[in-house]
Amino acid sequence: MEHCLVASGRVSEGWVDGVLVPRIQTIVVELLQGCRHEILPLYGTFNLIGIDIMLDDDLNVYLIEFNSNPALTVNTSVLQNVIPKVVREALDLVLCAHGVPLAGPGPPPRPTTGPRGRDAAPPGL
Secondary structure, eight states, rough: HHHHHHHHTTOTTTIIIIHHHHHHHOOOOOHHHHHHTSSOOOOTTOOEEEEEEEEEOOOOOOEEEEESSSSOOOOOOOOOHHHHHHHHHHHHHHHTTTTOOOOOOOOOOOBOGGGGGOOOOOOOO
C-alpha cells in the first residue's frame, strides 16, 4: 500500500509506520479501554479480536467494526494468505507472554496421531 501511495505522490516513505500505524494504535487503545470491563483476564486464555479499519480518499482512518469473535474462514485466496498468519502471530504473542519460546516462521507443526486415532498430547494436557 505504501509503495502505491508513494509512487502516486500522496505520501512520503515511512508514512505507514510513522503516521498510519500510530493512528490505528490510538483507535485500538481507545476501543480496548472502552470495553476493558467486558474482557475477562483469565489466566491461560486469550481473546482474538477483529478490528476493521478503513481509509478514505484523504487517508483519514475510520473504525468500521469491532468483532469479539471474528470469522476465521479461509474461503478466498486473500483470506487463505492472511488468516493463518494472523492466528500464528496471535499464538506467538500468547506463548511469548507465558515465557514459551517461539517456534519461528513457517506453518505450525501438524499434530501427530497417537494410539486409537487420537491426537497425541503431553501428559497433563
